[in-house]
Amino acid sequence: xxxxxxxQQAMEIAAQKMNxxxxxxxxxPLDAAAGRILAEDIVSAENVPAFNRSTMxxxxxxxxxxxxxxxxxxxxxxIAGEIAMGEPASSGVAPGECVKIPTGGxxxxxxxxxxxxxxxxxxxxxCLCYTSVSPLQNVTRAGDDIAAGQTALQKGSIxxxxxxxxxxxxxRPTVKxxxxxxxxxLSTGDxxxxxxxxxxxxxxxxxNSHLLASLLSSFGCAPVNCGILKDNEAALEAAIxxxxxxxDLLLLSGGSSAGDADRTAALIEKLGEVYCHGIAxxxxxxxxxxxxxxxxxxxxxxxxxxxxxxxxxxxxxxxEARFGLRRRTFPLRLPLAEHVSSNHGREELxxxxxxxxxxxxxxxxxxxxxxxxxxxxxxxxxxxxxxxxRGSTVEVTLF
Amino acid sequence: xxxxxxxQQAMEIAAQKMNxxxxxxxxxPLDAAAGRILAEDIVSAENVPAFNRSTMxxxxxxxxxxxxxxxxxxxxxxIAGEIAMGEPASSGVAPGECVKIPTGGxxxxxxxxxxxxxxxxxxxxxCLCYTSVSPLQNVTRAGDDIAAGQTALQKGSIxxxxxxxxxxxxxRPTVKxxxxxxxxxLSTGDxxxxxxxxxxxxxxxxxNSHLLASLLSSFGCAPVNCGILKDNEAALEAAIxxxxxxxDLLLLSGGSSAGDADRTAALIEKLGEVYCHGIAxxxxxxxxxxxxxxxxxxxxxxxxxxxxxxxxxxxxxxxEARFGLRRRTFPLRLPLAEHVSSNHGREELxxxxxxxxxxxxxxxxxxxxxxxxxxxxxxxxxxxxxxxxRGSTVEVTLF
Numbered sequence: 001x002x003x004x005x006x007x008q009q010a011m012e013i014a015a016q017k018m019n020x021x022x023x024x025x026x027x028x029p030l031d032a033a034a035g036r037i038l039a040e041d042i043v044s045a046e047n048v049p050a051f052n053r054s055t056m057x058x059x060x061x062x063x064x065x066x067x068x069x070x071x072x073x074x075x076x077x078x079i080a081g082e083i084a085m086g087e088p089a090s091s092g093v094a095p096g097e098c099v100k101i102p103t104g105g106x107x108x109x110x111x112x113x114x115x116x117x118x119x120x121x122x123x124x125x126x127c128l129c130y131t132s133v134s135p136l137q138n139v140t141r142a143g144d145d146i147a148a149g150q151t152a153l154q155k156g157s158i159x160x161x162x163x164x165x166x167x168x169x170x171x172r173p174t175v176k177x178x179x180x181x182x183x184x185x186l187s188t189g190d191x192x193x194x195x196x197x198x199x200x201x202x203x204x205x206x207x208n209s210h211l212l213a214s215l216l217s218s219f220g221c222a223p224v225n226c227g228i229l230k231d232n233e234a235a236l237e238a239a240i241x242x243x244x245x246x247x248d249l250l251l252l253s254g255g256s257s258a259g260d261a262d263r264t265a266a267l268i269e270k271l272g273e274v275y276c277h278g279i280a281x282x283x284x285x286x287x288x289x290x291x292x293x294x295x296x297x298x299x300x301x302x303x304x305x306x307x308x309x310x311x312x313x314x315x316x317x318x319x320e321a322r323f324g325l326r327r328r329t330f331p332l333r334l335p336l337a338e339h340v341s342s343n344h345g346r347e348e349l350x351x352x353x354x355x356x357x358x359x360x361x362x363x364x365x366x367x368x369x370x371x372x373x374x375x376x377x378x379x380x381x382x383x384x385x386x387x388x389x390r391g392s393t394v395e396v397t398l399f
Numbered sequence: 400x401x402x403x404x405x406x407q408q409a410m411e412i413a414a415q416k417m418n419x420x421x422x423x424x425x426x427x428p429l430d431a432a433a434g435r436i437l438a439e440d441i442v443s444a445e446n447v448p449a450f451n452r453s454t455m456x457x458x459x460x461x462x463x464x465x466x467x468x469x470x471x472x473x474x475x476x477x478i479a480g481e482i483a484m485g486e487p488a489s490s491g492v493a494p495g496e497c498v499k500i501p502t503g504g505x506x507x508x509x510x511x512x513x514x515x516x517x518x519x520x521x522x523x524x525x526c527l528c529y530t531s532v533s534p535l536q537n538v539t540r541a542g543d544d545i546a547a548g549q550t551a552l553q554k555g556s557i558x559x560x561x562x563x564x565x566x567x568x569x570x571r572p573t574v575k576x577x578x579x580x581x582x583x584x585l586s587t588g589d590x591x592x593x594x595x596x597x598x599x600x601x602x603x604x605x606x607n608s609h610l611l612a613s614l615l616s617s618f619g620c621a622p623v624n625c626g627i628l629k630d631n632e633a634a635l636e637a638a639i640x641x642x643x644x645x646x647d648l649l650l651l652s653g654g655s656s657a658g659d660a661d662r663t664a665a666l667i668e669k670l671g672e673v674y675c676h677g678i679a680x681x682x683x684x685x686x687x688x689x690x691x692x693x694x695x696x697x698x699x700x701x702x703x704x705x706x707x708x709x710x711x712x713x714x715x716x717x718x719e720a721r722f723g724l725r726r727r728t729f730p731l732r733l734p735l736a737e738h739v740s741s742n743h744g745r746e747e748l749x750x751x752x753x754x755x756x757x758x759x760x761x762x763x764x765x766x767x768x769x770x771x772x773x774x775x776x777x778x779x780x781x782x783x784x785x786x787x788x789r790g791s792t793v794e795v796t797l798f
Binding site (some may be wrong): 194 | 429430433434447448449450452482483484485486487488503504505539543544545551552558559560561562563564565566567568570571572588589590591593594595597598599600601602603604605606607608609610611612613614616617622624630658701703707727729731753767768769771772774775797798
């Protein structure tokens with residue numbers, strides 16, 4: 001049954017084989033949708049801005065009326081009126097005329113540029129222009145920001161503050177985004193007790209439920225803690241069956257014993273299908289990927305650090321594929337602060353802390369959770385590699 | 400009244416002068432506190448783990464009983480029993496004895512190491528050890544992760560998933576975090592209409608309320624949209640007075656007219672105190688910093704891009720100082736893809752898009768919001784600089 005694959009292969013399974021269906025979408029008020037992922041392309045129905053706007057306080061005019069103007073030989077135009085902010089330009093500008101305009105004001109017909117007031121002098125109805133302006137100077141044209149018919153935002157984009165601003169500018173008070181996937185989290189292990197209970201000698205607190213819930217929240221999901229199950233096969237089978245139909249995604253976090261992954265794999269195989277059982281990566285070997293019905297099931301290692309890494313890589317990869325996420329990320333490439341040896345025959349994920357622009361490995365014993373807080377991210381040491389030399393460039397993935 | 404200062408000076412005012420009091424704290428269940436900022440130092444009352452644990456499936460023994468053991472000359476120990484997961488070690492290990500132990504199991508008295516089962520053979524009550532182990536090998540000692548009395552997490556730290564895991568391991572079902580600051584957002588301008596309304600010719604939609612609400616949510620605040628105020632001084636004064644006492648922080652986003660910052664500054668001066676009126680930065684010049692009572696008030700520019708930049712820099716800086724935020728950030732240093740000129744006599748913030756490992760400037764006309772979506776972050780061109788050469792290294796701040 002043991003079918004050990006590489007982390008790369010496991011990532012492909014998580015992204016492709018387990019990608020059964022897109023998540024359902026919902027329509028939310030714009031402000032409530034911030035941070036969510038767009039479930040529709042946003043095509044603009046109109047030009048933004050809707051009209052030619054001045055970018056300066058000054059006078060709207062026909063640029064050609066200022067050609068040749070200078071400090072010693074100003075152009076002289078008649079002030080025909082004033083554009084008020086938020087009001088349509090009531091009348092046009094005739095040759096030899098200008099109108100006073102505020103920043104953001106609408107250019108009147110006949111005007112194609114704005115001269116800032118700093119370059120003018122006024123006397124009664126006359127405006128003296130001490131510089132020339134070019135057509136379109138100090139003007140934002142209709143559609144300059146977003147043109148009618150343009151796809152302003154693509155499905156799968158995160159609604160960043162800037163994207164919310166674009167939707168506001170387009171007049172979209174509501175937007176279609178993916179519903180937060182509901183993720184069931186089940187912890188298993190005879191040694192586990194709830195964090196509110198005092199562990200007896202030999203028992204340990206259930207770290208993974210909380211670690212995973214926090215991580216899944218940060219991935220844009222709605223996690224649900226389904227509790228701790230003691231190592232009772234019938235109860236575990238019933239729980240997996242129940243929770244796989246209740247949630248969009250099911251995460252099992254095993255006990256720390258080596259046999260736990262085998263049992264999880266056997267149960268998933270019985271109830272559905274196992275895609276992978278064991279990954280050639282350290283930490284993270286006892287990881288199981290499968291499905292029960294159309295619910296992807298991740299059997300994660302019991303060791304908190306291994307659980308954290310596998311969820312951070314595989315569950316994240318799965319969610320990004322399900323969402324069709326468009327996110328631009330930029331690797332941090334830094335020199336390694338010290339020599340790192342690796343002779344495990346498995347790909348290795350190593351925590352690093354960034355100090356003085358270098359990636360400093362953070363070593364700790366198995367099962368230690370506090371090191372994750374001390375680390376800023378991790379590097380990957382390839383399976384074939386016998387280690388990495390000090391000063392070699394490594395790619396740091398930040399947590 | 401105009402007192403133009405540098406962006407650096409404005410950041411110091413936002414962080415120090417406007418830092419009147421820490422935000423109030425609240426005690427939340429651990430899972431609900433994820434992503435929040437710790438309002439207390441977390442000192443461990445106990446050792447984590449609480450007992451010496453095995454990191455392997457194997458046999459717990461006294462390391463010295465294996466010294467000299469090899470494949471051809473194994474040590475031979477008597478199997479005195481078995482440690483069950485989650486159970487206290489019932490009896491000790493005498494010299495020449497060992498007990499079967501699972502990963503995570505508690506080491507019994509007399510044992511100081513674990514030999515993995517792969518290096519053993521068993522026959523009836525006998526265990527043959529084909530390798531020697533050192534004292535503490537394959538053992539996590541009590542307190543190895545977090546020692547009793549140790550400050551595991553510091554006040555001002557963000558509750559990342561790893562930090563949540565550490566608190567779970569320490570048995571903290573609740574935690575004291577800062578309450579989400581309530582931030583009032585007021586838009587002003589005769590030309591503004593709600594995003595649900597159809598703008599008439601000359602009017603524009605209120606982008607900044609939504610941009611700011613989304614941004615402030617991403618900063619860990621609870622924003623409240625206080626609506627759009629037309630340019631009516633009495634109404635604006637009443638609104639500032641009312642909202643300054645209702646919220647922890649007040650953001651005014653001005654109209655796009657040049658006089659708006661003056662009016663905002665005059666009203667803040669009347670009701671409280673103005674610290675800065677005008678910043679030598681592009682975009683962002685018409686920014687006002689002040690207070691009404693003990694509520695910090697930010698008068699932000701009306702242009703969405705300028706508003707976005709100033710909130711991203713000054714409001715964020717203020718919040719980080721108020722929270723006493725401990726966050727490690729790492730600059731992205733990249734070559735500039737093209738020559739950039741700057742002769743504005745002001746510090747300049749320039750949007751960039753990262754392409755092929757280079758920072759590519761994203762130019763656009765004033766007032767354009769869509770460019771913020773196309774950009775990955777921004778660079779700063781110093782005030783004294785006349786520009787930056789292609790290929791020179793720039794520090795990119797990601798949005």
